[in-house]
Amino acid sequence: MTDEELVRLAAAGDEDAFETLTRRHEDKVYGLALRICSDPEDAADAAQEAFLSAWRGLAAFREEADFSTWLYRLAVNAAVDVLRRNRRQQAQASLDDEESWAREPADRSPGPQERAEAVELREAVAAGLRQLSGDHRQVLALRALRELSYEEIARILELDLGTVKSRIARARSALRKILLKDGNLSGYLPSNPVKKEKEGRK
Amino acid sequence: MTMCEEYEALISALLDGELDEGERRALEEHLAACPACRSYLADQRAIQGALEALDAPAPEGFTRGVMERIRAEGRAKTPGKVLLLRWRGWALAAAACLVLAAGLWWTQRTAPADGAAMVRSAGGDAAPYSVEEPSSCALEDGLALPLPDGAADYAAEMTTASPAAAAWVEENLGGAWSAGASYRLTEEEYAALRAVLTEAGEAFTETPGSAGAEWYLLTAE
Numbered sequence: 345m346t347d348e349e350l351v352r353l354a355a356a357g358d359e360d361a362f363e364t365l366t367r368r369h370e371d372k373v374y375g376l377a378l379r380i381c382s383d384p385e386d387a388a389d390a391a392q393e394a395f396l397s398a399w400r401g402l403a404a405f406r407e408e409a410d411f412s413t414w415l416y417r418l419a420v421n422a423a424v425d426v427l428r429r430n431r432r433q434q435a436q437a438s439l440d441d442e443e444s445w446a447r448e449p450a451d452r453s454p455g456p457q458e459r460a461e462a463v464e465l466r467e468a469v470a471a472g473l474r475q476l477s478g479d480h481r482q483v484l485a486l487r488a489l490r491e492l493s494y495e496e497i498a499r500i501l502e503l504d505l506g507t508v509k510s511r512i513a514r515a516r517s518a519l520r521k522i523l524l525k526d527g528n529l530s531g532y533l534p535s536n537p538v539k540k541e542k543e544g545r546k
Numbered sequence: 547m548t549m550c551e552e553y554e555a556l557i558s559a560l561l562d563g564e565l566d567e568g569e570r571r572a573l574e575e576h577l578a579a580c581p582a583c584r585s586y587l588a589d590q591r592a593i594q595g596a597l598e599a600l601d602a603p604a605p606e607g608f609t610r611g612v613m614e615r616i617r618a619e620g621r622a623k624t625p626g627k628v629l630l631l632r633w634r635g636w637a638l639a640a641a642a643c644l645v646l647a648a649g650l651w652w653t654q655r656t657a658p659a660d661g662a663a664m665v666r667s668a669g670g671d672a673a674p675y676s677v678e679e680p681s682s683c684a685l686e687d688g689l690a691l692p693l694p695d696g697a698a699d700y701a702a703e704m705t706t707a708s709p710a711a712a713a714w715v716e717e718n719l720g721g722a723w724s725a726g727a728s729y730r731l732t733e734e735e736y737a738a739l740r741a742v743l744t745e746a747g748e749a750f751t752e753t754p755g756s757a758g759a760e761w762y763l764l765t766a767e
Binding site (some may be wrong): 353354355356357358359362363366367370371373374375378379384388391392395396399400402403404462465466468469470473484487488490493494509510512513514516517519520523529 | 554555557558559561562564586589590592593594595596597598599600601602603604605608609611612613615616617619701702751752753754755756757758759
């Protein structure tokens with residue numbers, strides 16, 4: 345069944361239809377919240393709040409947007425709320441705990457060395473995300489979902505297209521600056537010619 | 547070596563596949579000539595890869611947790627509402643009777659000579675007012691009380707402060723509109739009211755209830 349059909353059933357009170365929708369979108373919504381909140385528990389809270397808001401608001405959801413676009417907007421809002429609520433605790437939480445979510449190795453990295461480097465860069469990016477402004481973190485988190493066009497991101501954040509475009513570019517530059525400052529960028533780059541040669545010889 | 551800032555947005559859009567053909571060609575030409583921007587693009591590719599790889603699936607049992615909260619909310623809401631409606635109904639009836647009693651008392655107090663006759667007649671068989679029967683308060687029309695047995699939930703609920711809703715209730719349900727009161731509607735009535743409000747551009751909020759429930763609930767704000 346399509347999202348639209350499920351949304352219609354769920355809006356009429358069909359809990360099973362909503363359960364299917366939740367299962368279908370849980371990973372994306374959680375991933376989005378995770379990139380905004382950093383902390384897995386906060387992300388799970390925010391994702392749950394997003395789905396609850398969706399359930400409560402279904403009857404008022406007039407299908408003027410895609411269900412997923414609307415859901416991502418709820419998720420961004422919920423993540424921002426959770427961050428606001430937990431700002432104090434978050435400042436006190438240890439970095440180690442917060443970074444653990446970035447440490448899972450990705451299956452697609454082939455060699456152990458490359459994998460270790462990829463994990464290292466991921467951790468650095470996760471830490472860098474936390475130093476970005478909320479606005480920058482939101483656009484990068486949405487962008488990382490891969491499936492969203494600038495236009496969709498503009499709808500989710502209720503911004504105009506030009507703002508989205510420039511904000512994403514600014515956020516990328518800001519993130520790179522943080523990584524460079526912390527010495528976390530040079531040396532990882534797959535396109536770094538010196539390293540490519542070295543790896544080629546192995 | 548710093549990259550050329552005027553290409554920041556183009557490089558970003560290239561990564562996102564949001565460049566048109568002309569922009570892409572211009573950027574490629576520039577990249578061929580500018581090592582700093584090439585290195586910037588390489589950095590951004592690596593960052594984008596890492597951002598995407600930060601993905602993690604939702605925790606085990608996530609959907610189950612969401613559904614448990616939804617069901618718990620539904621359960622917690624229903625009995626409270628039924629209780630509230632009953633309480634509200636009695637309270638309104640009692641309040642109405644109080645008003646009538648007070649009116650009676652006032653009439654007796656202020657009416658001079660023939661008021662005395664009225665006091666006497668109020669004590670007799672031909673009492674002009676009755677404070678005994680709440681049904682004579684005529685307040686239950688249109689009010690959602692008492693609930694029929696088994697009607698534990700509603701198909702949907704609407705809350706509004708719209709004057710158009712007030713007019714509709716008074717015309718179609720024969721009940722007075724008062725803030726805080728709830729009205730039980732059939733599916734047809736609910737649809738009709740919804741159409742009236744939508745057409746008038748009036749604000750209302752809706753919450754879905756349980757599928758297949760017979761009644762719809764309207765609450766005046």
